[in-house]
Amino acid sequence: MTHIRHALHILMCALREIFDESAYARFLERTRLVSSSDAYAAFCKDRESTKSRQTKCC
Amino acid sequence: MRKPLSILGWVVVSVLGAIAISVIALRRGEPINALWLVAAATCCYALGYRFYSAYIASKILALDPNRATPAERLENGRDFLVTNKWVVFGHHFAAIAGPGPLVGPVLAAQFGYLPGTLWVLAGAVFAGCVQDFVILLFSVRRDGKSLTEMAKEETGVLGGFVAYAAVVAILIILLAVVALVVVNALKDSPWGTFTIAMTIPIALLMGLYLRRIRPGKVLEVSALGFVLVLLAIWGGQWVSQSAAMAGVFTFSAATLAVLVIVYAFAASAMPVWLLLAPRDYLSTFVKLGTISLLAVGIVVLHPTLHMPALTRFVDGSGPVFAGKIFPFAFITIACGAISGFHSLISSGTTPKLIARETESRMVGYGAMVAESAVAVMAIIAACVLQPGIYFAVNSPAGIVGATASAATTTISNWGFTVTAADMQALAQAVGEKTLFNRTGGAPAFALGTAHIFSQSLGGSFMAMWYHFAVMFEALFILTVLDAGTRVARFMIQDALGHIYKPLGRTSWYPSILATSALIVATWGFFLWQGLKDPLGGINSLWPLFGIANQLLATVALCVATTILIRMHRARYALVTLAPLTWLVAVTFTASWQKIFDPSPRIGFLAQARVLSTAPPTNATAHLIFNNRLDAVVTAALVSMVALVLIESARQWLKILSGRTNVQTKEAPFVMTRLAEERL
Numbered sequence: 001m002t003h004i005r006h007a008l009h010i011l012m013c014a015l016r017e018i019f020d021e022s023a024y025a026r027f028l029e030r031t032r033l034v035s036s037s038d039a040y041a042a043f044c045k046d047r048e049s050t051k052s053r054q055t056k057c058c
Numbered sequence: 059m060r061k062p063l064s065i066l067g068w069v070v071v072s073v074l075g076a077i078a079i080s081v082i083a084l085r086r087g088e089p090i091n092a093l094w095l096v097a098a099a100t101c102c103y104a105l106g107y108r109f110y111s112a113y114i115a116s117k118i119l120a121l122d123p124n125r126a127t128p129a130e131r132l133e134n135g136r137d138f139l140v141t142n143k144w145v146v147f148g149h150h151f152a153a154i155a156g157p158g159p160l161v162g163p164v165l166a167a168q169f170g171y172l173p174g175t176l177w178v179l180a181g182a183v184f185a186g187c188v189q190d191f192v193i194l195l196f197s198v199r200r201d202g203k204s205l206t207e208m209a210k211e212e213t214g215v216l217g218g219f220v221a222y223a224a225v226v227a228i229l230i231i232l233l234a235v236v237a238l239v240v241v242n243a244l245k246d247s248p249w250g251t252f253t254i255a256m257t258i259p260i261a262l263l264m265g266l267y268l269r270r271i272r273p274g275k276v277l278e279v280s281a282l283g284f285v286l287v288l289l290a291i292w293g294g295q296w297v298s299q300s301a302a303m304a305g306v307f308t309f310s311a312a313t314l315a316v317l318v319i320v321y322a323f324a325a326s327a328m329p330v331w332l333l334l335a336p337r338d339y340l341s342t343f344v345k346l347g348t349i350s351l352l353a354v355g356i357v358v359l360h361p362t363l364h365m366p367a368l369t370r371f372v373d374g375s376g377p378v379f380a381g382k383i384f385p386f387a388f389i390t391i392a393c394g395a396i397s398g399f400h401s402l403i404s405s406g407t408t409p410k411l412i413a414r415e416t417e418s419r420m421v422g423y424g425a426m427v428a429e430s431a432v433a434v435m436a437i438i439a440a441c442v443l444q445p446g447i448y449f450a451v452n453s454p455a456g457i458v459g460a461t462a463s464a465a466t467t468t469i470s471n472w473g474f475t476v477t478a479a480d481m482q483a484l485a486q487a488v489g490e491k492t493l494f495n496r497t498g499g500a501p502a503f504a505l506g507t508a509h510i511f512s513q514s515l516g517g518s519f520m521a522m523w524y525h526f527a528v529m530f531e532a533l534f535i536l537t538v539l540d541a542g543t544r545v546a547r548f549m550i551q552d553a554l555g556h557i558y559k560p561l562g563r564t565s566w567y568p569s570i571l572a573t574s575a576l577i578v579a580t581w582g583f584f585l586w587q588g589l590k591d592p593l594g595g596i597n598s599l600w601p602l603f604g605i606a607n608q609l610l611a612t613v614a615l616c617v618a619t620t621i622l623i624r625m626h627r628a629r630y631a632l633v634t635l636a637p638l639t640w641l642v643a644v645t646f647t648a649s650w651q652k653i654f655d656p657s658p659r660i661g662f663l664a665q666a667r668v669l670s671t672a673p674p675t676n677a678t679a680h681l682i683f684n685n686r687l688d689a690v691v692t693a694a695l696v697s698m699v700a701l702v703l704i705e706s707a708r709q710w711l712k713i714l715s716g717r718t719n720v721q722t723k724e725a726p727f728v729m730t731r732l733a734e735e736r737l
Contacts, residue, residue, distance in 0.1 A: 014148030017141065018346075019276040019339055030135050040273030044331040049564070050137065054407060055229075055545050057156040057399045 023047065068108065075101025082175060086367060092438045093360045095175055099434045103427045106183035111191060111423040118622065118630040119195055121415045126728040128202045129411055138202070140732065141411040143420055150408045151425040152342055154190075154400050155349070157500075157534050158393030158607075159433040161239055164499035164506075165600060166390045167440040167448065168378040170368040173387045174437050181388070181395025182430035185637035189611060191422035192618045192634060193401045197409035198418055199724045205405045205614055211723045212620045213706045220698040221613050222549070227695055228399065228606040229546040230577070233322075234584030235599040236535045241314045241589070242498035242596075243528055248307035249298040249489050249521075250528045251314070255307065256290035257340065257533055258321070264336035280343040283336070287344070287533075291525050298489050311589050318539070319582040325540035326547055326574040334540050341537035348530045352435050355510040365441035365448065370472065377453035378497070379597045380659035385648040389604030394433020396637065398610025400426065413732060439506030440499075446476025447484065447493075451502045454594030455495045465494050488524035497594045500531045546577045587684040590677070593659060598688055601652055605692060608645045609699045612638060616706040623713050624720050642703065649696040653689045662689035 016022045024035075024043050033039040078098035081090060115121045132138040141149075166174040197203055203211075206225070210218025244250045264283045272278060297303040309317070325333050374382035379390065393399070404422055412418055440448060449469045450458070458465040462478040469476050485493045488508065493501065504527035511523040548564060550573045555562015561569045588595025615638035622631045655661035658668040666685040672678050712718040 010142065010144045011148075013142060014145045015277060017145045017149050018152045018342060019280060020335075021274060021276050023136075024274040024276075026135050026139070035273050037270055037273055040269055041331075043274070044269070044329075044335070046136075048330045050407075053545060053548055054153070054541070055399070055402050057154045057158070057393065057397070057403055 020047070068105070071101050071104055075105060079176075079179075082367065083172060089362045089364055090367075091360055092356055092363055092442065095171070095363075095434055095438055096356065098175070099179060099431060102179045102183055103431065106187065107423060107427060110183060111187065111419050114188065114191065114423075114633055115416070115419045118627055118633060119192065121195070121419065123414050123416045124730055125415050126730040126732075127198050127412050127415060128409065128725070129413055130730060130732055131725075131728055132201065132410075137407070138410045140413045143413065143417040146408060146411045146413075146417065146421050147425055149411065150403065150421050151428050152346065153403045153407065154393075154397075154425060154429050155345060155432060156393065156399075156538055157236060157239070157531060158397065158399075159429055160436045160503055160531065160534075161236075161499040162391040162600075162604070163394055163433045163436040164440040164503045165378050165452070165596070166387050167365055167437060167502075168369060168371050168376040168452070169383055169387055170366050170372070171363055171437055171441045172367040173372070173383050174391055175434065177388055177391055178394045178430055178433045178437065181391070182426060182433075185611075185640065186394075186396035186400070186430065187423040187426040188633055188637060189396055189398075189614055189618065190400045190404045190426040191419060192622075193614055194404040194409055194412070194422035195415065195418045196618065196621050197405035198412050198415060201725050202409040203405065205401045205617065208405065208621075208723075209613060209617050209702075212617050212624070213702060213709060216705050217613065217617065217702050220702045221610070221617075222553075223698060224398070224606065224610045224613060224695065225402065226546060226549055227691070228603070228610055229542050229549075230581045231584060231599065231603045231606050231691075232399075233539055233542045233546070233577075233581035234588065235596070235603045236538055237315070237318050237322075237581065237585045238588040238595050238599060239498035239500050240532045240535045240539075241311050241318060241585070242496055243500040243504070243532060244309070244314055245311040246308055246492070247298075247490055247528075248304040249294040249525050250532070251309060252297040252303075252307045253287070253290045253294045253525060253529045254532045254536070256293070257287060257337070257529070257536070258333070260286045260290070261333055261337040261340060264340065265332045268336065269331060276339050279336070280339045283340045284343055284347070287340070287529065288526075291522060291529055294525055295489060295521065315582075315585055315589055318536075319578055319585070321536070322539050322543045323574055323578045326543040326578065327570055330544075334544065337533075337537050338541065341533045344530050344533055348527075349432055349435070352439070352507060352510065353431075355507075355514045356435060356438055359510055359514045361438070361442045361510060361513065363438065363441040364444050366445070369445070374657075374660070377449060377457040379600060380593075380657065381601070381648075381651065385644040385651070386601060388644045389601055389608055389648045391433065392604050392607045392611075394430050394436070396608070396611050396641070398607050398612070398614055400429075401610065401614035414730070436503060439503050439510065442506050442509055443502065444474075444476065444480075446470065446474040447480065447505070448502055449474055450476050450481055451493050451496050451505065452499065453495065454497050454592075454597070456592040456594060458495075460495075462492075462494060487520045489521040490524075495594075497596050499596075500528065500535075504528045504531065543574065543577050543581075547573045550576060587688075590681065591684070592681075593665075597659065598652075598662070598685075601648060602688060602692060605645055605648050605652065606695055608641050609695055612641045612645060612699050613702055615641065616702055620706050620709055623710050624722055626720070628710075628714060645699070646696060649692050652692050662686065662692070 027043045078094050081094045129140045163174050206218050206221040209221040264279045267279050458468040466478050507527040508523035512520045588599045615634050618634040658665040662685040666682045669678050669682045
């Protein structure tokens, strides 16, 4: 049961990383902001240069 | 006690793998079950990962768990970040998995299931996984440097320039060819077009939801977007049955091409958060879910493969694309076996996340194993179709004839029985008017996938599953289109910035519009050329893309071999030199044949010569120009890579003969401070 719970935890962590939720959490922590529309807009701007330069593989 | 048990376990895996490969290679005249492919793949990957990658990791690369990685040394909470290995694995796999491993194997199935399967397995274990693994590790040891930076440092300025040029060329050709695939999948299909059209407002809605309603809740909004897409698929059926609505969403290939070009231009110029990012999230959500479902579906249904092991088209006369198994099967299937594009991801985001050097084996080698497994699933999806149906769907009208009766007669004469009534019934079952001449691989993959999903659930909802699969591929492809156009735009802006500084500013709108238009016009030109090609477009564009992609892999393997020699590992250099030699043989032969082969279906120049004997019209003049341009592009690519090869070989000889100092460009060793529990 512990193994399954651990595997699910890792899966959720991977999904949160892939879907940038973790990046947003780190951004909030780094900038000491509270999640809000403005904070997310700032995060999008901060991430834009990285996100839009990431190649998508064929 | 554990060691003998482990040895016994690996002996069992080896024997099972040998039996499975023998069955798929030697069985003739009767269909085999797809589980043999699954068993062969599982055993090959397990053995390759357990033994070959371990050998490379310990003997050649000497991975050091005590050496601090850039994620630790340069941690900044943004690009450089110590991350759990499974999370990095998922991230890396999501980045390397694109439409390539789905489309390439479907096209190569015209040779039968055997050539594609053997190449996918051997290519992945000995070439693709090795390339991804070593490039990832070398990037980790160089502070996460990109392939072009490493090429410049290790093989000289020329190497860096060729890598850059190859990336731009691949992006342009890739965007054209995937756009052609999506246009062919959606032409005259109101259901498919409606579903895909709906993903644009859905993505915009997701962007606004993320920004205004629930900031940062990406997983939640992706799940919501997925539900909306499912509703769009359901609504598509209604659209296709309504005379008025069907008319609105029925487009010719030419109109769809224009719409796709306009969409890509808009997506490239719009803010990322509004369209590109939400589409990317939605596409990733659907991609990971569908691939997992397909894997489960194949195991549950364990379908029979109706395609023979080898078809008569091994002689090079194939209707899907012309050319013999060697070299064309090996450039048609790229991503499932080896893809140069992966080296960009392996030297992009991933090396900046790796916590320990030892984890690069699992991430680099392991994720490519997973990608290769996706290609095996695509082979299965294509080969569960009756061969007659597969060829009717994938053959252009210029080869089999424009009418249903002409096409079925031609295909039946090849020995693959199919009737117009069969095709009509199938088209009706999936809610399409016709399935003839749906070239590009996507519709055939969608049919195979729909068959597997539908049969796994008792044979119902075939039309829904077909359109789900079309939506999955088209969504995937449009995400590649908008992200690729934007990435190419940045690369061009970076280059133009050296000539006129403001052009390099990625936030300056005149530059954004000009470079977006330039990129879109360039790949749009190749897309248009593909549409007007009487041989179906895929025949010329997919090999061109395959050549460009494998040439980039050649550059990556040149860089890797040079680094190995610099590391005093010359006696082990065969691990990269062997796949490099193979790729040089494949790509140079393919390039030569695509340019100079006397058959007009293969050689660009031969096709131009044949066209020049026809009555001169504007259309023929364009076709002649296009073929000559394709020949020039191929020659330019192969010449540049030849220069890198020569330059690399010169470096190797100089190092091995002691005429130059061996200087490693690795970052200095720093002891890790990471405690076990942090990982």
